[in-house]
Structure formats: structure tokens, C-alpha cells
Amino acid sequence: MAYSEKVVDHYNNPRNVGSFAKDTPGVGTGLVGAPECGDVMKLQIRVNLETGFIEDAKFKTFGCGSAIASSSLATEWLKGKSVEEAGKIKNTDIVNELKLPPVKIHCSVLAEDAIKAALADYREKHAKPAPTEAGAASH
Amino acid sequence: MALKLPIFMDAQSTTPADPRVVEAMLPYFTEKFGHPASRNHPFGWEAEASVDRAREQIAALIGARDAKEIIFTSGGTEAINLAIKGVVEMYREKGNHIVTTVIEQRAGLDVCRRLERQGIEVTRVPVQPDGLVSVEEIRKAITDKTILISVMFANNEIGTIQDIAAIGKLAKEKGIIFHTDATQAVGKIPVNVESMGIDLLSCTGHLIYGPKGIGALYVRRKGPRVRIAPLIDGGGHERGMRSGTLPVPLIVGFGRAAEICAESMTEEGARLARLRDRLQDAILSNVEEAFLNGHPERRLPHNLNISFAYVEGESVLMGLNKETALSSGSACTSSTLEPSYVIAALGASTELAHSSIRFSLHRFNTEEEVDCVAQRTIEVIRRLRDMSPLYELAKEGVDIKSIQWKAE
Numbered sequence: 001m002a003y004s005e006k007v008v009d010h011y012n013n014p015r016n017v018g019s020f021a022k023d024t025p026g027v028g029t030g031l032v033g034a035p036e037c038g039d040v041m042k043l044q045i046r047v048n049l050e051t052g053f054i055e056d057a058k059f060k061t062f063g064c065g066s067a068i069a070s071s072s073l074a075t076e077w078l079k080g081k082s083v084e085e086a087g088k089i090k091n092t093d094i095v096n097e098l099k100l101p102p103v104k105i106h107c108s109v110l111a112e113d114a115i116k117a118a119l120a121d122y123r124e125k126h127a128k129p130a131p132t133e134a135g136a137a138s139h
Numbered sequence: 140m141a142l143k144l145p146i147f148m149d150a151q152s153t154t155p156a157d158p159r160v161v162e163a164m165l166p167y168f169t170e171k172f173g174h175p176a177s178r179n180h181p182f183g184w185e186a187e188a189s190v191d192r193a194r195e196q197i198a199a200l201i202g203a204r205d206a207k208e209i210i211f212t213s214g215g216t217e218a219i220n221l222a223i224k225g226v227v228e229m230y231r232e233k234g235n236h237i238v239t240t241v242i243e244q245r246a247g248l249d250v251c252r253r254l255e256r257q258g259i260e261v262t263r264v265p266v267q268p269d270g271l272v273s274v275e276e277i278r279k280a281i282t283d284k285t286i287l288i289s290v291m292f293a294n295n296e297i298g299t300i301q302d303i304a305a306i307g308k309l310a311k312e313k314g315i316i317f318h319t320d321a322t323q324a325v326g327k328i329p330v331n332v333e334s335m336g337i338d339l340l341s342c343t344g345h346l347i348y349g350p351k352g353i354g355a356l357y358v359r360r361k362g363p364r365v366r367i368a369p370l371i372d373g374g375g376h377e378r379g380m381r382s383g384t385l386p387v388p389l390i391v392g393f394g395r396a397a398e399i400c401a402e403s404m405t406e407e408g409a410r411l412a413r414l415r416d417r418l419q420d421a422i423l424s425n426v427e428e429a430f431l432n433g434h435p436e437r438r439l440p441h442n443l444n445i446s447f448a449y450v451e452g453e454s455v456l457m458g459l460n461k462e463t464a465l466s467s468g469s470a471c472t473s474s475t476l477e478p479s480y481v482i483a484a485l486g487a488s489t490e491l492a493h494s495s496i497r498f499s500l501h502r503f504n505t506e507e508e509v510d511c512v513a514q515r516t517i518e519v520i521r522r523l524r525d526m527s528p529l530y531e532l533a534k535e536g537v538d539i540k541s542i543q544w545k546a547e
Contacts, residue, residue, distance in 0.1 A: 003457065011457055017526050034544035035529060036489035038451050038478060042528035060528040064453040068526065 003065055004099040010069035015076045018058040020044045026055075028122025030114045039063035039107065041071045043114035045078055045086070047122055054078050054086055059114075066104040070094050070111035078115065083122065089115055146508045149464045150346075150441060150501035151295050151323060156392065157348040157502065163395040164350065167388035175385050176376060186387050193394025200397040201321075201340060202331030203357055210377045211390055214354035215322040215343035217370070219246040221356050221381065222318045222339040225367025226287045227254055230316070234284035236260045240272050241484045243291050247320055251289075260284070268486050269434040270299030274306055281313055288317045292324035292340075296481040296497055297433030298442025300328065307336025316365055322346055322354075326400035327439055328408060332357055338365045344389065348502060349396030353389035356380075411500050412440035414509050418498060419443050421513035426520050432482055432495055441500040446482065446491040449530035450523040455496055458519035463512050466497050490529075490539075 003011070019042070020027045026047045033040040040062040045054045057075035061068045073094055078086050094100070094108035147155070167189065175190045177183025194206035203209065212218045223237070239251055241263045251261045262280040266272050272290060281288075288310050293300045303319055310317035318339035324330055325340075326347035332340055343354035358380065359365045373382025400407075423429055428448040447455065452467030459465060467479075478492035498512065524530040529539055 008457075011454070014526060019531065031528065031542075032545060035493075035539060036544075038490075038493040040528050040544075042531075060526055060531055062449060062527045062529045063451050065457040067451075068454060 006073075006098050007066055007069040007100070010072040010098070011065040014059075014068060014072040016056075016058050016072065016079075017060065019060060020046055020056075020058060025049060026122075026126070028118045028120070028125065030117025030119075030121060032113045032117050033063070033110050035062065039067050039110055041067065041110055041114040043071060043074060043111075043118045045118050045122060047083060047126070049126065052084075053080065053082050063107065063110075064104070066098070066100055067107040067110060069098055070100075070107045071114060073097060074111045074115055083119060086115060087119055142507055142511055144462050145460070146463045146504075146512055148498050148500060148504065148508070148512055149466050150504075151298075151439075151497065151499035152466055153345045153351065154348045154501050155503065156345075156350055157396060157399055159399060160349055160392045160396045164388045164392040167391050171387075173387070175387060176374065186385075190385055190387060190390050193390045193397075196394035196398040196401075197342075197355055198357075200330070200401045201325060201342070201357060202333050204333060205360055207378070208332075208357050208360050210356045210358055210380050211385055211393075212354045212356055212381055213352060214345070215244075215320070215341050216246040216354075218341035218343070218354045218356040219244070219318075219320055220250055221367065221370050222341055223247070223250045223287065223289055224254070224370060225380070226316055226318070226339070226365075227259055228368035229366050230286040234282075234286040236262070236282050236284040237287045237289060238262050238264065238277055238280045238285055239289045240264050240266060240291065242266050242270065242272075242294055242296075242481045243289070244295050244320055244322070247289060247291065266299075266484055269437075270294060270297045270432070270481075270485055271434055271437065272301055272306075274302055274309060277306060278309055281309075281315065285313070285315050288315055290317075290319055292319045292321035292330065293328070293439050293442075294433065294481060295323050296479060296495070297444045297485075298323070298439035298499075299433040300324065300437045300439065303337065304335045310338070311336050314363075316363075323439060326397065326404065327441065329404070332359070338363070339367075344393035344396060347393075347396045347400050350389045350392040353386060353393045355393070407502060408440040411502075411504075414500055414504060414506060415441060415443050415498075417506065418500075418509045418513050419445075421510070422516055425513075425517045429520070430487075430491065432485065432487070443498040443500075444482075444495055445498075446487065446495045447520050448491065448494060449527045449533060450520060451493050452495055454523055455494075455516075455519055458523065459512075459515055462515055465512075466499075467495060 030043045042060045046056040057078040059071040061071045091108035091112040173182030173186035175186040194209045198206040264276045316338045320341045322343045325342040338359045340357040345351040430446045432444040482492040482495045
């Protein structure tokens with residue numbers, strides 16, 4: 001099977017490979033997939049807590065070239081988006097951009113799952129305390 | 140001398156035809172174009188004589204007593220189909236049970252699966268962690284309904300060579316027909332249907348530096364005389380077992396390829412084993428957590444199969460494909476997303492089955508090529524591990540098996 005030029009480019013020059021310390025303020029981490037399925041993605045976002053915009057994103061992926069390209073592309077798209085907008089990235093956008101063949105669509109699904117997992121982790125860690133609790137705490 | 144890229148190290152999927160083979164074939168497309176079944180003119184006689192010489196060349200390579208025991212087919216897949224289905228149809232009244240293994244090549248597995256749907260019983264004997272089939276396990280699987288034992292000679296992925304002579308002896312003792320898929324072994328290591336007690340043997344031209352589209356099934360004529368029903372009916376060619384006009388140029392090429400293998404096997408096997416060991420040493424001494432798959436000694440001289448923990452096989456091949464043609468799992472399964480069933484059958488974790496790479500050398504590979512492939516493989520594995528979340532977790536001391544993975 002021949003790969004599309006964009007998949008090859010992301011594979012050869014992956015954007016944003018790396019990791020943030022999980023407990024850094026503003027960081028959300030998603031770890032999806034399973035080793036026995038041949039695909040594991042770790043995707044992280046770092047959100048500016050004042051603006052609510054994603055300042056940086058990083059990934060590490062165990063998987064085929066299309067899985068690596070899907071997660072690399074996802075980090076590229078995440079940067080500069082608000083947390084809200086980031087949640088709207090769909091796997092079909094990734095399929096179209098990378099021209100993934102049908103057997104590789106699951107790679108894009110996994111990338112979307114990774115984005116959602118990172119956003120959920122961010123929200124969980126940075127949930128604004130409810131006003132009443134905040135009031136109670138000030139006493 | 141500059142290396143010519145890409146380097147082909149996927150010789151268990153196919154081999155380039157030897158130039159001497161091509162040279163032998165060429166006249167048979169043009170001036171010597173006769174039909175070997177034309178009994179009444181010199182064109183036919185010449186074609187028949189050439190086909191018979193090829194039969195003798197192939198018979199000699201596998202130690203067959205009589206060249207008439209060689210039945211030409213379109214390749215290994217057809218030979219395997221003919222052997223298994225042919226026996227099942229011919230001996231249906233005697234029994235309905237086949238004993239085979241879990242690591243057969245796809246053709247063997249798929250034929251048995253189809254026969255099962257038609258009411259045939261199939262026992263698939265497991266393999267040990269080194270890829271060897273226990274002869275005792277085969278003995279235990281035999282019932283009074285068993286009509287065929289079918290075990291591959293050497294595995295296409297891990298190169299493990301089975302104890303064929305012991306299985307042949309067991310089959311004789313029990314009076315059961317013994318077929319071996321020897322597509323990967325013939326021409327590479329000594330194969331002898333007489334001393335090993337083989338009744339049916341499948342082989343193919345394109346894995347021994349011959350042309351694609353031609354294979355053969357050895358069918359024993361004496362002690363016992365094995366009979367098989369044909370898959371293809373027609374003019375009754377090949378002693379009624381395989382009708383159809385014989386592709387004389389391909390057969391001549393197959394015969395010449397067999398002759399060259401018979402002459403050079405010992406020297407070539409030793410040379411390829413040296414190159415293979417050089418490749419293996421270079422990789423295993425430079426990459427941690429790289430695991431050799433299959434039996435370390437009882438394997439084909441040109442085969443090397445390694446699982447690289449924390450990286451996925453297809454991504455390794457993608458990193459190498461500009462310079463090197465290798466394979467992950469086998470060419471037959473590389474269009475699917477399934478991990479190698481052969482590596483999985485060894486009891487390795489599924490993750491390692493996703494990480495296996497097969498290097499298979501051929502007659503024309505050089506030491507420079509081996510060094511280049513080793514170097515590039517080491518680089519690609521390092522690069523992909525730097526990108527692997529599993530490698531990162533392992534380096535942090537996390538047991539990957541302890542994580543609750545959310546599988547799709």
C-alpha cells in the first residue's frame with residue numbers, strides 16, 4: 001500500500017513529538033488505544049489558564065505510519081484553538097487531510113479519541129470550583 | 140562500490156530470477172514453442188523432452204526416485220490445494236480427519252478451513268515457543284479417521300525447520316499420507332522425500348530464483364502409491380492429476396533453477412547463514428529489547444525474524460522502505476491489520492506480534508547491503524522508540540501490562 005504524501009511527510013517530520021509533565025498547570029493528557037491492538041497514542045495539550053487557548057500540544061504514538069501522522073496532525077491543529085474549538089475536531093477531517101485509505105480510518109478515530117481524552121483530563125483537573133464552595137472556603 | 144537502493148531483503152516473499160534461468164527460458168517463448176502433448180511432430184517432441192528434463196532436475200533436488208512423481212502446478216498455493224483437497228476427496232471413504240499445525244502458510248490454513256465447512260475434521264497442533272511442532276503432539280492428535288498429516292517443512296516467517304523425518308516416520312508407522320509444504324525449504328536446505336518419508340510435497344519456482352507462475356507437487360508412486368483427485372479436469376495432463384497445457388518456458392526455468400540450487404546449496408547456505416548472523420549480531424548488540432523469533436539453530440540459513448518491543452512493525456518498514464525491502468509478518472497478511480499469527484502462536488505477547496520484522500536474504504545480497512540494512516534498522520528503531528509512549532512508560536518503570544488499556 002502506498003502512503004499519501006502528507007502521511008509520509010508527517011511520518012518523516014513529525015510535529016510536536018514529546019511530553020509535558022502531567023501535573024503542570026494547564027496540561028491535559030490523553031492516553032488511548034492498546035498495545036495488543038497495535039496502536040497507542042499519548043496526546044497532551046497545554047492550555048493558557050487565563051485565555052483558555054491551547055498554547056502547545058505534544059504527542060507520542062506507538063502504531064503504523066498513519067497513526068503517527070494522525071496524531072502529529074492533531075497536535076498541529078490543536079495549537080492556537082480554544083478548548084471549545086478543539087473539541088470540534090472530527091476524525092473525518094483527519095481522514096480528508098491525510099487521504100487515509102479505509103483500512104486506516106481507525107487511526108483517525110484514535111486521534112479524535114486522544115484529543116477528547118486530553119480535553120476531558122484538562123477539564124477534570126482544572127474544573128472551576130463551584131461558587132458556593134469558593135464562598136465557603138473564604139471564611 | 141555504491142550500493143544500489145533499495146536493497147531487497149524479502150526473499151521469503153519472492154526471489155529474483157537467476158539470469159541463467161532467464162537465459163534457459165527464452166528460446167521456449169519463440170523458436171521452441173511446441174505443445175508437449177503434441178505427439179506427432181518434432182515441435183511437440185522437443186517440448187516434451189524439455190519438460191521431462193525439468194521434471195528430472197526437480198526430482199533430483201528433492202530426492203525423488205522417479206521424475207514422473209513431479210506434477211506441475213501454477214505455484215505453491217495450487218500444489219497445497221491439490222495435495223490436501225486431492226487426498227480428502229480420494230480417501231473420503233477411509234476417513235475424514237486431517238492433522239496439521241497452527242503455523243501453516245495461509246494456503247494450508249485456508250484449505251483446511253474450507254474443508255471443515257464441508258464436514259472434514261481438522262486438528263491443528265500448536266507449536267512450542269521456539270516454533271517447533273512436537274511429534275508427540277501429532278501422534279496424540281491422530282485418530283482412526285486420520286487420512287492426512289500436513290506439516291510445513293520450514294516456516295515462511297520465522298524459518299523454523301520441523302523434524303520432518305520424524306513426522307514422516309510416524310506417518311509410515313500409522314499408514315497415514317504425509318504432505319509437507321516445502322515452498323520455503325526446497326533449494327535452500329537438504330530435502331529428501333525418500334529418507335524423510337514424505338508422500339506429497341509442495342514447492343514453487345519463484346522462491347528458488349525461478350519464474351513466478353510455476354510450482355510442483357511431488358506425488359509418491361511407490362511405497363505407498365498415493366492417489367489424489369484432480370482440482371482441474373481437462374485433457375488428462377500430468378497423469379490425470381492436473382489438466383491444462385503445460386507452460387513450457389516456466390517449467391524449463393523452474394528446472395534450471397532447481398539444478399542451480401542443487402549444485403550450489405551447500406556453499407550458498409553457508410554464505411547466507413554467515414551474512415544472516417552478521418545482520419543478527421549487529422542488530423541484537425545495538426538494540427535493547429529486541430527478541431529473536433523462532434528456533435535459534437533449527438532455522439533456514441537466510442531467515443532472521445526479530446520483534447522490537449515498543450515499536451509497531453509497519454512503522455518500522457515505512458522508515459526503511461526507501462532503502463530496504465523487508466516484511467512484517469508475511470506478504471499474505473500485510474494487507475490486513477492483524478498481527479502475525481505465527482509470532483502469536485509462539486506464545487509471545489500480542490504487542491510483540493505487532494512488532495515483528497522479517498529479514499530474508501537471497502543469493503545476490505552482499506556484506507555491504509547487510510551492514511547498510513543493520514545500520515538503518517538500528518536508526519529507525521531508535522527514532523520510533525523516541526516517539527513511542529510505551530517506551531517512555533517502560534523507561535519510567537511503569538509495567539505496561541498493569542495499565543487498563545481501553546481497547547477499541
